[in-house]
Amino acid sequence: MTDDTSPQSIRTEAIESLLIEKALLSANAVDAVITTYTERVGPMNGAKLVARAWTDPDFKARLLVDATAVVEEYQFEGGQVEKLVVKECDPFQHHVVVCTLCSCYPWAVLGLPPSWYKDPAYRSRIVAEPRKVLSEMGLSLSESTHINVWDSSAEIRYLVLPQRPKGTETLSESQLAKLVTRDAMIGVAQVNLP
Amino acid sequence: MSETLFKLEGSAAPPIANGEIIFDAPWQSRVFGMAQALCQSGHYHWDEFRAYLIEDIRHWEQQHSVESLDYPYFDLFLESLTRLLNDKSILAQSDIQARSQAFSDRPHGHDHGQDDSHDHDDRHSH
Secondary structure, eight states: OOOOOOHHHHHHHHHHHHHHHTTSOOHHHHHHHHHIIIIIIHHHHHHHHHHHHHHOHHHHHHHHHOHHHHHHHHTOSSOOOSOEEEEEOBTTEEEEEEOSSSOOOOHHHHOSOOGGGGOHHHHHHHHHOHHHHHHHTTOOOOTTSEEEEEEOOSSOEEEEEOOOOTTOTTOOHHHHHHHOOHHHHHTSSOOOOO | OOOOOOOOOGGGOOOEETTEEOOOSHHHHHHHHHHHHHHHTTSSOHHHHHHHHHHHHHHHHHHSOTTOSOOOHHHHHHHHHHHHHHHTTSSOHHHHHHHHHHHHTSOTTTTOOSOSOSOOOOOOOO
């Protein structure tokens, strides 16, 4: 819940509660729409980039050098991404993205940001104690893995290229894309086999 | 459950800055989700909603400078949904007003014990 007591917030809540009472709407249906935007539509674009980078070394090289140009070729919906930078994880380096000022986010490749991304606690703590926050979110990294925290801004958006999981050598690019989650591309999770 | 998503383009397009749709507050994603969910379940056609939204946007533009930076897209979106629900006899405007009044009369912080000091107003220029 939120402390938002603006008339718009109250009216939205009023409409939703009335519709639910009249059985015209379920909160789950509203959640499903929001989830579709946040976890499927947008992140699939980023997942395609990641899967192709895993299978096509030349593409990966281009993506790491100039992701903005690569994304322009794809013509994703959601408007222009001014400048997109892709950071590649390996066993020694992990990358995680935050926007400490607000909630800048690469919408065109990741869809709508998850609610925690805007949370003041995430925004401040991921910078101060990234290893601890990642562990709390379910990603335990070895002490020998260096963690880089990238601060998004209106000028630069970051996308994390996660490590390709072992045991996926026989999977096709589209099968690989299905494994890639939004959270892995923000850097708060790794890609795992189902 | 259908996953059809309905597009808003041209003058009815949501605010997008630097490639992202801008939700400044949770209610904005909520009202956005409700409008889509009601359409998915067949309570109206998306074009009907879009026509209301375009009308409200046009009306707003006639009364304001179009260059205004605080273009209140989701305020208008909420207004359009309220009008459409009323006109389609789905929810009477008077019922919405009464329920809103009841909600705003609640004591502050009624439904959670969280720290109330944090600032939810994340408005900023991108």
